[in-house]
């Protein structure tokens with residue numbers, strides 16, 4: 001497992017990452033409330049944590065990544081009423097559209113998208129536990145969390161409870177003991193989806209969905225929690241109070257990773273602000289690869305200015321520049337694959353190419369500095385640019401070696417996915433063994449023409465054979481210095 005360090009909001013420091021149960025790592029990211037089309041800000045969340053997950057897995061950790069879906073909520077219910085639709089059907093519809101969009105963005109790392117409504121038993125159980133521990137109270141079919149009973153409230157976001165109290169003019173829910181208390185179970189109103197509970201029919205409050213889901217899937221304490229920085233308060237503060245309150249264990253989360261806001265016209269992109277560009281439209285404008293590049297070509301903690309005419313156009317231009325020599329290389333390699341004959345690389349250049357992935361890992365291991373990694377890739381693309389005119393003289397192995405930094409980018413950043421790139425992969429090994437067995441049988445019956453035919457076919461596929469005293473060993477050509 002490669003060591004790395006990450007900025008943790010709770011402690012306000014960049015700290016070495018130490019998982020609770022290595023090599024396992026549990027990661028939770030606040031997902032969508034799918035009451036309307038997802039916007040470009042949501043796309044940033046999906047892409048950034050996808051890159052985080054890819055990197056952590058590449059570094060040898062067994063990451064389990066959960067992103068919840070808040071499919072029942074005031075917003076969903078209100079919107080469904082406006083449209084005269086069923087709320088759960090409405091959220092299902094928008095969630096499907098979201099999946100289609102993020103798949104176009106090469107988001108591949110989420111293990112599970114749990115729906116809040118599928119975890120009502122866990123939610124009820126957690127609310128019961130909080131009532132039992134005296135941290136929550138029942139008022140007329142509703143259940144509230146009593147913030148005053150949790151002294152650490154405010155520690156994550158650095159807020160003071162007194163500062164959270166609304167002004168005297170604001171109407172406070174008369175059922176609450178204090179204005180900062182928040183609802184964790186809501187009694188049923190006519191026409192809403194409801195579930196049975198010890199407090200009568202009702203539905204979950206927002207914050208408790210997350211902690212009931214993580215409690216179930218990741219345990220009472222887990223490693224990484226992500227989400228937009230706008231969720232720090234009150235949502236994540238509430239998660240800490242709920243999770244730690246229910247389990248009696250602290251901390252709920254080892255490392256809080258908060259993502260900077262996507263800004264448009266000087267404000268965070270949000271439906272409530274009215275400055276949203278739908279994710280689908282952003283993909284259409286930029287192209288999915290350039291949009292992914294745009295999100296990653298910034299530090300994840302920084303705000304990012306979204307401007308369809310400027311920043312997206314610039315991202316497309318930069319990505320084209322970055323990718324041009326590699327696309328040429330792939331074309332050249334695509335013709336004959338790794339078996340193509342030609343010159344090998346000067347040793348210095350081969351070493352530099354082989355060392356690049358490790359350097360890129362090193363950059364990313366410092367709080368997921370994707371922008372620095374992309375800058376280093378630009379440096380490599382300039383080197384590659386100087387060799388483009390000589391690509392046709394190079395061997396397949398030499399070309400593949402030059403492409404190593406881009407293969408790193410495909411694996412970790414999800415840029416330049418290489419579906420079409422001929423490259424030895426582990427799942428072809430079984431086919432190689434089948435061919436080797438056939439060749440051994442041909443030789444045993446003295447059918448040397450057939451044995452040679454199989455050997456040539458394997459060589460053309462990039463397999464090197466070494467016959468050694470009756471046994472045949474094999475390896476992928478270039479497999480030594482060229483992962």
Ligand SMILES: [Zn+2]
Pocket residue numbers: 029030031210227235
């Ligand atoms: Zn959440």
